[in-house]
Amino acid sequence: MLTKKGKYGLKALVHLARLPVGQLAFVNDIATGNNIPKKFLDAILGELRNAGFVQSRKGKDGGYRLARPADEIKVGHVVRVLDGPLAPIPCASRTQYQRCEDCNEATCQVRHLMLEVRQAIAEVLDQRSLAEMRDIAGDADLSAALKIQA
Amino acid sequence: MRMTGRATPSSIIIVGGGASGVVLAAHLLKSPNPDLRVSLIEKRPHFGQGMAYSTLLSAHVLNVSAAGMSAYADDPGNFSRWLLERGLATPEQAPVYASRSVYARYLKELLDEIEAREQQTGRLRLIREESLSISPTASGVEVALANGTSVVAHLAVLATGHDEEPGAGQGHAIRMGSEADTALDPEARVLVLGTGLSMVDAFLSLEQRGHRGEIVAVSRRGLLPSPHRKGNPIKLDVADIPLGTQLSYFVGWFRDLIRENQKAGIDWRDVVDGLRPFNQKIWQNWPSSAKRRFVEHTKAWWDIHRHRMAPEVYARVAEAVQAGRIRLVAGRVVDIAAGDGFSVQVQSRHTQQLERFGVVRIYDCTGIARDISTTSNSVVRSLVGRGLARPDPLRLGLDVTANCEVIASDGTVSAKILAVGPLTRGTFFEIDAIPDIRVQCARLSKRLLG
Numbered sequence: 108m109l110t111k112k113g114k115y116g117l118k119a120l121v122h123l124a125r126l127p128v129g130q131l132a133f134v135n136d137i138a139t140g141n142n143i144p145k146k147f148l149d150a151i152l153g154e155l156r157n158a159g160f161v162q163s164r165k166g167k168d169g170g171y172r173l174a175r176p177a178d179e180i181k182v183g184h185v186v187r188v189l190d191g192p193l194a195p196i197p198c199a200s201r202t203q204y205q206r207c208e209d210c211n212e213a214t215c216q217v218r219h220l221m222l223e224v225r226q227a228i229a230e231v232l233d234q235r236s237l238a239e240m241r242d243i244a245g246d247a248d249l250s251a252a253l254k255i256q257a
Numbered sequence: 258m259r260m261t262g263r264a265t266p267s268s269i270i271i272v273g274g275g276a277s278g279v280v281l282a283a284h285l286l287k288s289p290n291p292d293l294r295v296s297l298i299e300k301r302p303h304f305g306q307g308m309a310y311s312t313l314l315s316a317h318v319l320n321v322s323a324a325g326m327s328a329y330a331d332d333p334g335n336f337s338r339w340l341l342e343r344g345l346a347t348p349e350q351a352p353v354y355a356s357r358s359v360y361a362r363y364l365k366e367l368l369d370e371i372e373a374r375e376q377q378t379g380r381l382r383l384i385r386e387e388s389l390s391i392s393p394t395a396s397g398v399e400v401a402l403a404n405g406t407s408v409v410a411h412l413a414v415l416a417t418g419h420d421e422e423p424g425a426g427q428g429h430a431i432r433m434g435s436e437a438d439t440a441l442d443p444e445a446r447v448l449v450l451g452t453g454l455s456m457v458d459a460f461l462s463l464e465q466r467g468h469r470g471e472i473v474a475v476s477r478r479g480l481l482p483s484p485h486r487k488g489n490p491i492k493l494d495v496a497d498i499p500l501g502t503q504l505s506y507f508v509g510w511f512r513d514l515i516r517e518n519q520k521a522g523i524d525w526r527d528v529v530d531g532l533r534p535f536n537q538k539i540w541q542n543w544p545s546s547a548k549r550r551f552v553e554h555t556k557a558w559w560d561i562h563r564h565r566m567a568p569e570v571y572a573r574v575a576e577a578v579q580a581g582r583i584r585l586v587a588g589r590v591v592d593i594a595a596g597d598g599f600s601v602q603v604q605s606r607h608t609q610q611l612e613r614f615g616v617v618r619i620y621d622c623t624g625i626a627r628d629i630s631t632t633s634n635s636v637v638r639s640l641v642g643r644g645l646a647r648p649d650p651l652r653l654g655l656d657v658t659a660n661c662e663v664i665a666s667d668g669t670v671s672a673k674i675l676a677v678g679p680l681t682r683g684t685f686f687e688i689d690a691i692p693d694i695r696v697q698c699a700r701l702s703k704r705l706l707g
C-alpha cells in the first residue's frame with residue numbers, strides 16, 4: 108500500500124517538476140502548497156536526496172530541486188525508496204517479507220494472488236514518469252491517458 | 258516478395274557466425290514462415306566458434322554450468338541433454354562445466370542439424386566470407402563482402418561479438434594463442450595485463466605448454482574472480498529492487514540484502530545470482546551518472562563475484578598463486594622498454610612503490626570490454642565512420658535501443674540495422690554470455706517474426 112510518506116514524497120516531487128529546470132523551491136512552500144507537515148517533509152526530502160532524485164542547497168536561498176529531468180524519474184523508483192518493496196500486503200514481498208500470524212504462506216491463496224498484483228503495480232509505476240504524473244490534469248485527462256495506454 | 262510498410266521482414270542477414278550469430282539464426286528459424294530467408298556470414302572457416310569457443314584446450318572449460326548454456330531460451334535443458342546423449346556427462350554429475358571446444362561442437366552440430374532441416378526449404382544460407390560494410394538501400398540493406406560480391410536483405414543484424422585484436426594502447430601486448438604468440442623459454446617470466454577470467458585462461462594455456470616461469474598478473478585492483486559453488490539463487494521480484502537510484506543507494510541496498518541472507522545461512526552467490534534476471538533492468542533504469550560510476554569504481558568488484566569460474570579451475574589457480582607461479586599485483590604498468598624481451602615498470606596501487614623487472618612476453622588479458630571506436634572490426638568501424646552508428650555514451654559498445662535497433666550519429670533509430678551480443682553492452686550491460694544472449698535473441702526473433 109502507498110503510505111502517507113510515499114504520497115507526500117510524490118506530491119513534493121510533482122511540485123518540483125512544475126518549476127523551471129534548475130530552480131530551487133523552499134521546503135516551506137512545498138509543505139504549505141501540498142498540505143504536508145514540514146518536519147515530515149524534511150525527512151522525506153532527505154531520503155529522496157540520498158537516493159539521488161533531488162538535490163539541495165543550504166542557506167537563506169537554499170531549497171530543493173530535481174536532480175534529474177522529470178521524464179527520467181519513474182514513479183516506481185520513488186515509491187520503492189520511500190515505502191520499500193512494492194507490495195499490496197506485507198506478506199507479498201520477498202525482501203521485506205512479514206509473516207502473517209494467522210495463515211500458512213505456502214498455501215495462502217490470498218498471498219499468491221497478491222504476489223501477482225505487485226507485479227502489476229510495478230509494471231504501471233515503472234512505466235510512468237514524474238513528468239507524466241505531473242501532466243495528469245484531472246479525471247477527464249486520466250481516462251484519456253488510460254485509453255492511450257490500453 | 259512483399260515489401261509493404263509494416264510487413265514482417267522475411268530476409269535477414271546475420272553478420273557474424275560465432276556463438277551469438279548461430280544462436281540468433283536458431284531462434285529465427287524456429288519461425289514457421291516459409292518466406293523467411295536467413296543468411297549467416299562468417300569469415301572463419303567454422304561457424305559457432307567465436308573468440309570464446311575456438312580454444313582447443315580441454316582445461317578451458319565454460320564459466321557457466323551446462324544448464325545456462327543451452328542455445329534456446331525456452332529450452333534450458335538442450336545442451337545438458339546433448340551432453341548426456343553423447344556420454345560427455347553423466348546424470349549424477351552436476352553442475353557440469355563442459356570444455357569450450359565441446360561447446361563449439363554443440364553449436365556446430367546444432368547448426369548442421371538446422372542446415373539439414375532447411376535444405377529443402379532454402380531458408381538458411383551459410384556464407385563463408387568476410388563482411389566489409391553494411392549500407393541501407395531503398396528496400397533494405399546491402400552487405401558488401403571481401404570477395405567483391407554483396408548480399409541484400411530486408412535487414413541486417415550485427416553479431417560480431419568480441420574484438421579479436423588487443424586494445425589500443427596495450428603497446429607490446431599480444432593475445433594468447435594469436436600468431437605472435439610463438440614458443441617461449443619455459444623458465445622465463447611473463448607479464449599478463451589483467452587478473453580476471455582471461456588471465457585464468459592464459460595461465461591454463463601456459464601450464465599446458467609446460468611453462469614454469471613466473472606469471473606476473475597486473476590489474477588496477479589485482480582481484481581474482483571467485484569460484485562457483487552449487488546453490489539456489491534467491492527469489493526476487495522486480496517490485497523488491499530499487500531502480501533508478503544513485504549508485505551508492507543501490508549498493509547499500511544490495512550489501513544489506515547479502516548481509517541479511519548470510520545471517521540466514523545463505524551464500525552470497527545465491528544473492529548475486531538471484532539478482533541476475535533483473536540486471537539489465539537495473540542498468541537501464543540507472544541515471545547515466547550511476548552507470549559511469551559503476552563502470553569506474555564498482556564493476557571490478559561486481560565482476561569477480563558475478564563472473565565466476567568452475568571450482569576445479571579455481572583450485573588450480575589458487576594453488577599456483579600459493580606456490581608463487583602466479584603473482585597478482587594491484588597496480589599499473591607505468592613503463593615498458595623493449596630490448597631483449599621487455600623491461601617493465603609496475604607501480605603498486607597501495608604503496609605507490611615502483612618495481613622494475615624483465616619479462617619475455619606481455620599478454621593482453623584486459624578483458625572483453627573496450628572502447629568500440631577503436632574496434633578492429635571493419636563492418637562496425639565503417640558504420641561508425643559513416644555516421645550510421647555511434648558508440649553508446651559510455652563507449653562500451655554501439656548505441657542501440659532496447660529493441661536492438663542501431664542508433665545513428667544524428668540520433669535516428671534504424672529499422673534495418675540491428676545488433677545483438679557484446680556489441681549492445683551499453684544498453685543491455687550483461688550481454689557477454691550465452692544465458693543473456695539467448696534471451697536477447699529470442700526476444701528479437703519474436704519481435705521481428707512474431
